[in-house]
Amino acid sequence: MTLEPDTIPTTIQPCDRNVDLARQEAQRMVDLITTVEAEVSDEDRRWVAQTTYQNFANHINKGFLEYRKSVTETNDFALTDWYGEGSMLRDVLGREYIDMLGGFGLYSAGIRHPKIVAAVKAQLDRSPQYSQEMLDPLRAHLARVIAKLTPGDIQYGFFANSGTEAVEGAMKLAKLYTGRKGFISTLSGFHGKTLGSLSLIGKNVYREPLLPLLEGVRQVPFGDADAVEMVLKSAKMVGDGIAGVVVEPIQGEAGAVVPPNDYWPRLREICDKYDTLLIADEVQTGFGRTGKIFGVDHWDVTPDIMCFGKALGGGVVAMSGFFSTAKIWKCMEPNPFMHTTTTGGNPLACAAALANVTVMLDEDLPRQAAEKGEYIKSKFKVLQEKYPQILQEFRGKGLLLAMVFPTDEIGYKVASGLFSRKVLTAGTLTNARSIRIEPALTVSYEIIDEMLTRVADTFASIDI
């Protein structure tokens, strides 16, 4: 079923306090949530689409609507998230999309993997959150499972809700352990947007308006181990302490940038030489995405601290964490309350993460990612030969891939062409030169081929 969108007024309404209305509006959505999907009426669907748009304008941020509109280049009003399964997304009005964005890496196991959903539902009927006083079995068990899954002697962990919290925690741990305050990170790197991780990221647009951020952070080009060594060497000479070097194994947000093969082994060597912690931000690369369980597994490197997020919760519950060795973790033992969170690692999130690990291993998601990634790249190569003025380059590992275009303008045309052909990708107006292809690792070859057909159609439609 598809409904024609109505024209939507976007005037901003003043918002006075009205408790009765708050009660009514909350009840209406609760009733809708608890209605079986097949029985949601067309009238209700239209109501959701319209009020979502208005509520974004009035209560979230009008900027998002402008931004979406410019990306879509269609006359439809914004898509309204509603239903998903595997690699298919359906908006509230029934429009179906192929999901090649995978929630930026959130949906590695696909949307609503039945085993992950079942574990979370079962845990929901037992205990959704912790007492905060008793020992929580699922959290302890998950820490053991991840300790066994991670390389080398990584053994202890802390769970939180978002990727940025995992990075913040890793930074606190590095500062506590080393007694130093500086960090080295990379240009175009992404680590999250709370103030600590924001200090690390390598893009002026997000940092500059918020300066001063954390002191003693220096960004160097990604993939350049010599640059890291140079900063460590000069920091040592002038007495600036560097607590850690924070790097993504493969840069995600920057557009699936793969470093030279000797980069990670050299980072390990250099960090050992200067007695600085090596922190791998695996929030996007972890849990199978790049064709190995972790990104650092491509180079057999064991970092001192690893950060996880996104796919960790199986695409069902928000979940993140940071892990380190027994030796480093010892500094958190005298006062375990140095770093805490009320809801991080709650039973629902742990149930999701535990089920996600079983799914990842039972279905060998890393291998699936590796094989499907190679397949897509082989097809990109054919497309590149046919359309060299459009597809300048493609890169990435596993199913963290990107197409790169010669100009923003062409990239933007491809992004909107794919969008109008009902393929969701990570292509935006602000960073149009590359489009990320980051589907569920469970995506079928049939859907991959359909995506490739639509990419070819899009390329064919572009005049250069």
Ligand SMILES: *Cc1c(COP(=O)(O)O)cnc(C)c1O
């Ligand atoms: C997405 C991401 C983060 C931030 O995660 P949030 O859950 O959005 O806070 C941090 N690091 C990397 C590498 C990411 O891709």
